[in-house]
Amino acid sequence: MVGSGYVGMSLSVLLAQHSDVTVLDIDAERVNKINSKQSTVADKEIELFLVEKSLSLTATLDKQVAYEDARFIVVTTPTNYDTDTNCFDTSSVDAVVSDALELNIDALVIIKSTIPVGHTKLLQERHVTDRVIFSPEFLREGQALKDNLYPSRIIVGSQSKAAVEFASLLQQGAEKTDVDILFIKSIEAEAVKLFANTYLAMRVSFFNELDSYSLTHELDTKNIIEGVCLDERIGDGYNNPSFGYGGYCLPKDTKQLLTNYDDVPQTLIKAIVSSNTTRKDFIAEAILKRNPKVVGFFRLVMKSGSDNFRSSAIQGIMKRINAKGLEVVVFEPELDAEEFFGSKVETDLDRFKKMCDVIVANRRADCLTDVSEKCFSRDLFGEN
Numbered sequence: 353m354v355g356s357g358y359v360g361m362s363l364s365v366l367l368a369q370h371s372d373v374t375v376l377d378i379d380a381e382r383v384n385k386i387n388s389k390q391s392t393v394a395d396k397e398i399e400l401f402l403v404e405k406s407l408s409l410t411a412t413l414d415k416q417v418a419y420e421d422a423r424f425i426v427v428t429t430p431t432n433y434d435t436d437t438n439c440f441d442t443s444s445v446d447a448v449v450s451d452a453l454e455l456n457i458d459a460l461v462i463i464k465s466t467i468p469v470g471h472t473k474l475l476q477e478r479h480v481t482d483r484v485i486f487s488p489e490f491l492r493e494g495q496a497l498k499d500n501l502y503p504s505r506i507i508v509g510s511q512s513k514a515a516v517e518f519a520s521l522l523q524q525g526a527e528k529t530d531v532d533i534l535f536i537k538s539i540e541a542e543a544v545k546l547f548a549n550t551y552l553a554m555r556v557s558f559f560n561e562l563d564s565y566s567l568t569h570e571l572d573t574k575n576i577i578e579g580v581c582l583d584e585r586i587g588d589g590y591n592n593p594s595f596g597y598g599g600y601c602l603p604k605d606t607k608q609l610l611t612n613y614d615d616v617p618q619t620l621i622k623a624i625v626s627s628n629t630t631r632k633d634f635i636a637e638a639i640l641k642r643n644p645k646v647v648g649f650f651r652l653v654m655k656s657g658s659d660n661f662r663s664s665a666i667q668g669i670m671k672r673i674n675a676k677g678l679e680v681v682v683f684e685p686e687l688d689a690e691e692f693f694g695s696k697v698e699t700d701l702d703r704f705k706k707m708c709d710v711i712v713a714n715r716r717a718d719c720l721t722d723v724s725e726k727c728f729s730r731d732l733f734g735e736n
Contacts, residue, residue, distance in 0.1 A: 353426050354418070354448045356382050356392045356411065359464050359489050360428035362496035365401045366525040368409035375411040376418035386411035397497040419455040424518055427452075427463045433604035438611045440468055440604070446475065453479050460514040462487050466545055466605060469612045472509065472538035485510040486538040487518070488545035493599060502528040509538030546612070549605040550624060555590040556597040557627040563593035563730055564634050574732045593730035595635050595714050596628045598665035603628065632665065636672035639710060639728055646679045648698075648708030650720065650727075653686060666714045670695070673712075681708060 353364045353375045364373050364386075377383050382392045387410060389402045401407065412418055419425060429444035445465050452461045461484045463472060472486040486509040491499045506522050508515045519533050536544075559577060566573040573593060581588050597603065606628075610621045639647065649670050671693070674680050680695040683704040689697055698704040705711065705723045713720060713729040715736065720727055 353428060354452075355428035355430070355465075356386060357428060357430065358393050358395070358491060358493055358496040360426070361386075361391060361393050361398055362395065362491060362500050363426060363428065363464065363489075364409055365398050365405075365407060365497055366500045367521055368407040369405065369525050371521060372408045373410075374418045374422070375409070376413075376415055377411060378413065380413060383411040383413055393493075393496070395494055395496050397495070397501070401497065415451055416455060419452055419459070422456055422459045424514075424521075425452040425456065425459045425461045427461065427465055429465055431465045431467055431604075433607050438607070440466065440471075440608055442467055442471060445471075449475055449479070449484055453481060453483065459483070460485065460512075460518060462508075462518060464489050466601065466608075467542060468608055469542045469546060470539055472542060476538075482510075482512070485512075485515060486541045488541055488548075490545075490548065501526050503531050505532045505534060507534045507536065507541050507544055509536060509541035511535045546605050546609040549602055550609050550621060552590055553597045553602045553606045553628075554620070554624045556594065556602070557624055557631070559591045560593055560596065560631045560730075561627065564631065567638065573730075577732070592733040592735055594665060595669050595730065596631045596665035598663050598668075603663045628665075628668075632668040632672060635730070636669050636676075639669070639673060639712060640676060640678075642710050642728070644678065644709035646681060646707055646709050647673050648681045648683060648704055648711040649695075650683050650704075650711050650713040650717070651715070652682065652684045652692070664714070666712065669712060 353360050353373055356364070356375050356377045360375065364375050367373050375386055385392050391398045391402060427445055427448045429448055431440040431442050431445060434441045445463060445467060449461055452459065463484065463486045467486065472484060475484050476482060488507055490504055503526055506519050508519045515535065523531055523533065562576060563573045566576055577591050580586060581591055606621070606625050610625050613621055649666060652664055652666060670680060674695065681704060682692050682695050682697045683701060684692070684697065687697055691697060698707070701719060708726065710728050711720065711723060711726045713727055714731070716727070716729050716731045716734065
């Protein structure tokens with residue numbers, strides 16, 4: 353397992369129930385954590401399994417040790433979106449694939465990192481091999497192992513014997529017994545990943561724009577959403593208003609899909625990407641209408657139960673408020689710093705509450721109940 357973020361850590365724990373798993377990482381602290389039965393990510397299920405389950409799991413900094421006897425090499429390194437190239441930066445994935453093929457002449461290399469549509473084929477052609485395939489993951493931060501234990505589906509971008517064997521290992525580790533397994537082309541599996549996340553972003557955007565309309569016309573957003581979602585064709589889920597879709601996956605995956613549409617007529621995908629900016633502009637203006645002097649931002653993490661700040665929607669609001677010249681204060685227990693992008697970080701919650709005229713919270717928390725009149729949040733249902 354190359355990489356020990358949410359995907360790598362959860363998959364390692366899942367597979368280590370029945371197989372010998374070695375995690376390869378470039379971070380010595382993460383390697384030591386895993387070897388000490390500690391999780392590298394915030395995930396209660398992973399933490400519990402590491403302590404209570406009998407797992408065959410080790411970690412190393414040595415790629416030779418990790419690769420030489422592996423039957424499967426799973427790539428879970430990050431692919432951030434590069435705004436200069438308008439494409440994922442796949443350099444870490446490409447380097448891992450190259451090393452894996454060189455150091456192990458038999459293993460199937462399975463890419464779990466999100467990549468552009470067609471990238472697996474490019475790697476197969478570059479290395480003249482069919483030992484590189486793509487298999488998407490569908491995990492939520494903070495619930496990654498749970499989503500592996502109860503997968504919505506298992507998709508593998510190959511029909512080879514080794515690919516079928518890998519899918520069976522994922523099924524073996526899961527607690528859900530009746531799992532749909534789909535064997536398709538890697539290029540189709542890559543498209544599944546990007547289209548699935550873009551659909552979720554579209555749904556988030558839809559209910560955010562419904563909320564913007566309701567606020568503008570002084571309507572009760574919650575009543576409207578409940579009425580809309582009682583239609584079984586629409587249903588619940590991803591309907592709680594927010595400051596925009598954020599986190600590691602949805603912002604970059606929607607932009608990558610839009611790039612993949614360069615030669616295809618479209619309007620919807622572009623609208624999904626641009627709607628996130630529009631929503632943040634709207635929320636920032638709503639906060640400014642309260643005429644605050646000091647604006648507090650409660651938590652920078654993407655959502656409750658996460659330790660990830662990357663592309664969290666609330667940061668986009670903070671930057672807009674900062675740009676207006678207002679004093680901004682941040683409360684974030686996960687942040688070990690005195691400042692965050694030029695704004696003061698306050699570690700004492702009571703002091704934070706007193707000093708702020710408005711407290712901006714993407715998701716409400718019980719500890720803010722006593723200052724609810726100061727709070728600005730669009731969290732209507734108390735869920736992520």
